[in-house]
Structures are given as C-alpha cells and as structure tokens.
Amino acid sequence: MSDEYVTLSTKLAMPYRYVAGVIGSKFFTELRDNKKILARRCPECKRVIMPPREYCPKCFSVKTDEWVELSGEGSIESFTIIRYTEPKIQPVEPPYAVGVIKLDGTDGGLTHIIGDVDLDKIEVGMRVKAVFSDERRGNILDIGYFKPI
Amino acid sequence: MGRVGIVGIGQTQFRSKREDVNSVELVNEAVRAALADAQLTIKDIDAIIIGNMEHFESINYSEMWTIDGSGGYMKPVMKITTGGTTGSTIACAGFYQVSSGMFDRVLVIGWEHLSESDTTGAIASCSDPIWERSVMAGAVGPLAIVASEYMRIHGTTEEDAARVAVQAHKNALNNPYAHLHLDITVDDVLNSAMLSYPMKLLDMCPTSDGACAMVFAEDKSAREITDNVAWVKSVATRHDTAFFGDGGLKHGDKLRSLYLATEEAYTRAGIKNPFKELDVIEMYEPSSWSALTWVDSLHICEPGEAPKLFEEGVLSMKGELPLNPSGGVISTNPIGATGAVRVAEAALQIRGMADRRQVPDVELAMATGFGGSGWSDVMILER
Amino acid sequence: MVGAKVGVTSGRAKQEFNDELLRITMMVDIPYNFSAGTFGSIFFRELKDSRRIMGIKCNKCGEIFVPPRVLCPECLVELSIDDCIEVSSEGTVEGFTVVNFPFIDPNTGKVRNYPYGTGNIKLDGVSNLLWHFLKESDYSKIHNGMRVRAVFEDKRVGLPSDIRYFETIEGEGEK
Ligand SMILES: [Zn+2]
Ligand SMILES: [Zn+2]
Numbered sequence: 047m048s049d050e051y052v053t054l055s056t057k058l059a060m061p062y063r064y065v066a067g068v069i070g071s072k073f074f075t076e077l078r079d080n081k082k083i084l085a086r087r088c089p090e091c092k093r094v095i096m097p098p099r100e101y102c103p104k105c106f107s108v109k110t111d112e113w114v115e116l117s118g119e120g121s122i123e124s125f126t127i128i129r130y131t132e133p134k135i136q137p138v139e140p141p142y143a144v145g146v147i148k149l150d151g152t153d154g155g156l157t158h159i160i161g162d163v164d165l166d167k168i169e170v171g172m173r174v175k176a177v178f179s180d181e182r183r184g185n186i187l188d189i190g191y192f193k194p195i
Numbered sequence: 196m197g198r199v200g201i202v203g204i205g206q207t208q209f210r211s212k213r214e215d216v217n218s219v220e221l222v223n224e225a226v227r228a229a230l231a232d233a234q235l236t237i238k239d240i241d242a243i244i245i246g247n248m249e250h251f252e253s254i255n256y257s258e259m260w261t262i263d264g265s266g267g268y269m270k271p272v273m274k275i276t277t278g279g280t281t282g283s284t285i286a287c288a289g290f291y292q293v294s295s296g297m298f299d300r301v302l303v304i305g306w307e308h309l310s311e312s313d314t315t316g317a318i319a320s321c322s323d324p325i326w327e328r329s330v331m332a333g334a335v336g337p338l339a340i341v342a343s344e345y346m347r348i349h350g351t352t353e354e355d356a357a358r359v360a361v362q363a364h365k366n367a368l369n370n371p372y373a374h375l376h377l378d379i380t381v382d383d384v385l386n387s388a389m390l391s392y393p394m395k396l397l398d399m400c401p402t403s404d405g406a407c408a409m410v411f412a413e414d415k416s417a418r419e420i421t422d423n424v425a426w427v428k429s430v431a432t433r434h435d436t437a438f439f440g441d442g443g444l445k446h447g448d449k450l451r452s453l454y455l456a457t458e459e460a461y462t463r464a465g466i467k468n469p470f471k472e473l474d475v476i477e478m479y480e481p482s483s484w485s486a487l488t489w490v491d492s493l494h495i496c497e498p499g500e501a502p503k504l505f506e507e508g509v510l511s512m513k514g515e516l517p518l519n520p521s522g523g524v525i526s527t528n529p530i531g532a533t534g535a536v537r538v539a540e541a542a543l544q545i546r547g548m549a550d551r552r553q554v555p556d557v558e559l560a561m562a563t564g565f566g567g568s569g570w571s572d573v574m575i576l577e578r
Numbered sequence: 579m580v581g582a583k584v585g586v587t588s589g590r591a592k593q594e595f596n597d598e599l600l601r602i603t604m605m606v607d608i609p610y611n612f613s614a615g616t617f618g619s620i621f622f623r624e625l626k627d628s629r630r631i632m633g634i635k636c637n638k639c640g641e642i643f644v645p646p647r648v649l650c651p652e653c654l655v656e657l658s659i660d661d662c663i664e665v666s667s668e669g670t671v672e673g674f675t676v677v678n679f680p681f682i683d684p685n686t687g688k689v690r691n692y693p694y695g696t697g698n699i700k701l702d703g704v705s706n707l708l709w710h711f712l713k714e715s716d717y718s719k720i721h722n723g724m725r726v727r728a729v730f731e732d733k734r735v736g737l738p739s740d741i742r743y744f745e746t747i748e749g750e751g752e753k
Binding site for chain 3: 050051052053054055056058059060061062063064065066067068070071113184185187190
Binding site for chain 3: 253313411436
C-alpha cells in the first residue's frame with residue numbers, strides 16, 4: 047500500500063436567519079428608515095448603552111426603559127489599518143481603517159469603518175461623524191462609515 | 196460531600212419561532228425566571244455554565260456572545276456542548292461544580308434558537324464528515340432506522356408508537372410552557388406525513404426556540420434560600436462509540452448507554468426496584484419510537500414490554516409510574532435546553548410546583564438526557 | 579465568515595408586537611479539508627484501486643469492524659494496519675428507513691434530493707453495521723433481513739461514495 051493519505055475537500059454550507067428581537071429591530075428600522083442612531087438608557091446606573099440592549103449588562107436588574115437618539119458624532123478611541131486581503135469577508139477593499147468609536151453621550155464604543163480619510167492622518171481622539179449609506183437595508187452597514195469632522 | 200439541590204427554575208415560553216427576542220434576550224428570559232424563583236440576584240451567583248449547540252445558530256463562541264443575557268460578566272463561565280444531552284450535561288456539571296466545594300451557587304443555562312437554521316441540516320453537520328455526513332438525515336433518519344430495528348425484534352406496530360405520541364401530546368395540554376398543544380388521536384398520528392419510514396410527522400419531536408435555567412446550591416446555602424429544595428440523589432453518564440453502525444452491535448433492542456447509566460444511578464441512589472420506588476420520570480424521548488426503546492432500557496420492564504406499558508396506561512398521568520407529565524420532547528424540543536427541561540420538570544415535580552401536570556406526592560423523580568450517537572445522562576432527584 | 583452572503587428580510591410581528599421585526603439571512607459557506615487518517619486511507623485506497631471493502635480484525639477479541647480504526651470499540655485494544663482485512667461486499671439489512679422530507683445538505687447548502695433509502699448493513703462476517711445508501715427507495719420493498727450487495731462506481735475517487743449504494747439480491751434472505 048502506498049503511503050498516500052486521503053483527504054476530503056468539502057465545505058460546510060448552511061443558510062441562517064438571525065433574529066434581531068424587539069430592541070434590535072427598533073434600532074435597525076430607525077437606522078434604515080430615518081437615519082437615526084438610537085441607544086438605551088439604564089435606569090439604575092444611568093449609562094447610555096450602545097448597541098442598545100434590553101438589560102444593562104453591568105446592573106442586570108431592571109429593563110432599560112428609554113430610547114436616546116444620538117447625534118452620530120463621536121471620537122476615535124482606537125483604530126487599525128487593514129492592509130491584508132481576505133476575500134469574501136471584508137466589507138470594503140483594503141487598505142481601510144477600522145476603529146472603536148465612542149459616540150457622544152454613550153458609554154462603550156461602536157466598532158466601525160473609518161472612511162473618506164487620509165489613512166496616515168487618523169489619530170486617537172479624532173472627531174468623526176456617521177455617514178449613512180444611500181441604500182439602507184436594515185443592517186449595521188446602513189452606516190457606511192465614520193468620517194472626520 | 197454535602198448535599199446539592201436545585202433551588203431555582205426558569206423556563207421561557209417554547210415556540211417554533213421566538214422572533215421577539217434575539218439569542219441573548221432568550222437566554223436572559225430563562226435566567227431572570229430562575230433567579231426570581233430562587234429570590235436571588237445575579238450577584239448571588241458564583242459561577243455560570245451555559246449549554247448550546249453552536250451550529251444551530253452558527254455563533255462560534257456562544258458563551259461569549261450571550262454574556263449580557265447569562266449574567267456572566269466578570270464571573271467564571273463555562274460552555275458545554277454535548278449534542279442532545281447538552282441540557283442534561285449542564286445539570287450534571289452544575290452538580291459537579293457545587294459538589295467540588297469550589298462554588299456555593301451555580302447557575303446553569305441551556306438554550307437554542309433553532310428557528311435560525313435548518314435543524315436537520317445542522318444535525319447532519321455533527322456527524323463524521325468523511326464517513327457518515329452524506330448519509331445522515333439529521334436525527335430523523337437514524338431514529339427511524341432504530342425504530343425499524345425495534346419493530347423487527349419485537350413485532351411492534353405503528354399503532355404502538357402512535358399511542359406514545361398521543362399520550363405525550365395529551366400531557367403537554369397541561370403544560371403552559373410546552374411548544375405544541377395538540378389534542379390528537381392515534382389515527383391522526385397514523386395519517387400524518389411519512390417523514391422517514393416508519394417515522395411520521397406526529398411521531399417526531401418539533402424544533403423549538405427557548406431556554407431553561409436552574410440554580411444549583413450546596414446544602415447550607417440551599418436551605419437558606421428555600422425550604423423547598425429538589426435534592427440531587429445521584430447522577431450517571433454513559434457515552435457510546437461514534438459510528439452509528441457500531442450502535443447495533445451487541446445491545447440489540449436497548450439503548451445501551453441509558454441501560455448502563457440508569458443501572459449506575461439506581462445503585463448510587465440505593466434504588467432496588469425502580470418501577471416501585473420512582474414516582475415520576477422525565478425521559479428524553481425524541482420520538483414516539485425512541486420512547487419505546489428507551490423505556491425498555493430503564494429496568495422498569497422486560498425487553499419489548501414498553502408498548503404494553505403505554506397501552507395499559509401504566510405510564511400515563513393516572514398510571515403507576517407517570518412518564519413525562521410535561522409532554523416530553525415530543526411536544527417541545529429546544530435542543531440545547533431540552534435535557535435541562537427534563538431535569539427542571541423533574542425538580543418541579545419534587546417541589547410540588549408543576550401545577551396542572553403535578554403528580555401527587557412525588558418523593559423520587561428521575562430525569563434523563565439523550566444525544567449524539569447514543570449518549571445518556573441520568574439524574575435522580577429526591578425531596 | 580468566509581463566503582457569508584448577507585440579506586435582510588422583515589416581517590410584521592404577530593400578537594403584542596406592533597413594530598417590524600427584522601431577521602438577517604446569511605449563507606455561511608466555509609471550506610474544509612478533512613483527513614481520513616491512516617486507517618481511513620487504507621479503506622479508501624483499497625476501495626478505489628481494487629473495489630475491496632476493508633475492515634479490521636481485533637487481535638484480542640477477534641471481532642471484525644468496518645471501517646478500520648485504531649481502537650477496538652469493544653475491548654479498546656490498539657490495532658495496527660496489519661490487522662486490516664478484506665470483508666464481504668454482501669450483507670443483510672438490519673435496520674432501514676426511506677428519508678422522505680426536504681432538508682439542507684450541509685455538504686452543499688442546498689436541499690438534498692429525496693426520497694432515498696438508507697440502511698444499517700451487516701456485511702457477512704463483520705461484527706458491526708455499515709450505514710450506507712440503499713438502491714431501493716420504496717419502503718414497502720425493503721425489509722430487515724433483506725440481502726444486499728455493494729454496487730461500486732465505475733470512476734472511483736477514494737471516498738465512501740465510491741460505493742454507490744447497496745442493491746437487493748433477489749431470491750435471498752428472510753422475507
Ligand atoms: Zn446599568
Ligand atoms: Zn476487541
């Protein structure tokens with residue numbers, strides 16, 4: 047017998063349907079229909095939680111009870127430049143920047159693309175604002191990217 | 196080793212689609228109910244065990260993803276994935292963790308959002324990719340093959356199986372959490388669509404969305420929380436070999452893992468005559484046919500006698516040993532939670548909290564889990 | 579996710595929810611290379627080159643298993659490639675079903691063709707069962723105890739599908 051080993055080259059392919067739930071659906075429909083970015087306020091610690099959640103992950107006690115509309119502006123907390131190519135999973139052509147953006151009035155950051163920018167000039171603390179996609183379909187890329195103010 | 200007991204139980208509503216909640220919120224619904232039952236807050240919980248089968252939602256790392264729902268922020272969290280037994284394994288693991296003396300109060304959570312994928316396809320993806328994936332048809336195909344073996348060995352009829360499904364659905368009518376509430380007859384089952392001979396649509400469990408959580412506590416802590424504790428008397432687990440074809444080797448008509456696990460659990464609990472001593476059983480029966488083979492494996496009857504027990508009503512709500520007052524898996528199947536629901540329902544029976552599905556005066560209850568290529572968990576609870 | 583195709587669908591929520599509920603639909607499609615390993619490779623090479631079905635005979639208990647594997651599942655003795663032996667390509671159906679419902683085949687991401695027959699087959703002389711396809715897909719024409727033989731593909735690539743299916747041997751076996 048030869049010493050050749052057999053390998054099966056195949057794939058794992060499955061369709062999925064992820065449910066956004068009541069809170070998530072409200073966020074995405076407002077984003078899609080009205081270009082609004084909404085967060086939720088925790089009645090106990092008063093933090094404004096982004097992305098919005100039914101319960102504050104820290105207090106874990108009572109339901110968040112208030113929608114808070116954000117200005118869409120914020121500051122870059124950290125960032126990186128993606129220079130490698132990974133076909134099929136990248137939202138835009140590399141090179142591009144991804145950063146954690148602390149939206150004004152919220153606690154916690156939103157990870158998103160930083161665009162319309164000179165990649166060499168991005169720095170922590172830089173002020174940015176959301177640019178909405180022209181064609182919005184109710185997902186997180188309805189915010190196309192954040193650009194410097 | 197001190198005693199370990201269940202002091203809090205929470206179940207969500209089980210439905211074919213829970214689109215009002217994402218997976219995090221689904222988990223949270225059960226956690227919140229279990230904490231409320233125990234009159235505890237998340238601060239009182241020392242550690243968390245969460246169980247789910249990731250490929251049903253394609254969320255790798257689901258214990259991370261659901262942390263806002265589980266309350267695991269800055270706590271020790273462990274994820275368990277053992278197929279159909281996931282929910283019963285988290286119960287065993289909760290017992291192990293508390294027994295170790297490391298933690299006083301452990302929250303265990305089983306959940307599944309099955310509507311997010313094609314359940315049969317996702318189950319097929321569990322099997323060996325080279326040898327068995329192309330022939331595997333989820334759970335239905337192999338369970339149907341086992342059914343045909345049982346028919347051959349014992350001369351069992353399709354009516355025998357249909358009777359099991361009718362009893363399960365009848366019991367589910369008393370359970371507000373159950374997914375299916377069907378008032379059906381043997382003829383309805385026999386006339387339902389043939390999924391995979393001899394398995395018909397109404398012989399088979401549904402696919403459900405939902406979660407189940409429980410709080411396990413050590414002796415002193417448990418008694419401080421409540422005077423109504425479901426104490427763990429014994430646990431046992433057996434896994435079988437992976438190839439489906441190995442299963443038929445030497446145990447013929449029985450589920451070997453369940454036969455051996457129950458035997459060990461009875462011995463550890465000092466149970467000599469399980470049929471006489473047990474007051475109620477919550478058994479993981481993914482289909483009516485499976486229930487026949489599984490009942491034969493519990494040491495409560497001779498091989499092949501299960502159809503007779505069902506026909507004579509011995510396992511009905513008014514019988515000598517009620518089986519699955521909840522309606523069982525045939526009425527509700529949120530896979531990662533299903534085994535946990537068996538333990539939770541057995542604990543509710545012990546605590547006298549099962550409302551319309553309560554069996555009178557339950558002192559000793561058994562829950563079982565089934566999964567994978569024929570794995571079994573067994574947990575016996577006492578008052 | 580590799581090859582993730584994202585789309586959004588929405589539906590009006592029933593019951594107490596007045597707002598629109600969103601679902602994100604996604605095709606997850608990830609390539610894998612699975613290794614058959616030493617014992618599996620022997621099975622597939624012999625199948626491909628010689629139309630032979632290989633099993634393994636435990637050097638302790640004497641039981642024969644298909645496919646060959648490193649441990650005897652009964653006595654957990656470690657086995658070697660020298661324990662591999664050819665087994666019969668004929669056998670008896672011990673359990674069967676005909677799958678008659680649609681579901682997504684994870685190998686393709688598409689609905690698998692149905693109905694199709696599958697069975698647990700006890701190859702002559704072998705201790706365990708081999709789970710494979712049956713040629714017959716009418717369940718009224720299949721019964722346990724039925725005799726079957728392997729039908730090999732003309733073009734074999736070294737995979738289980740080189741056995742196309744097991745066909746009924748007419749006039750043999752229990753009725
Ligand atoms: Zn808070
Ligand atoms: Zn051996």
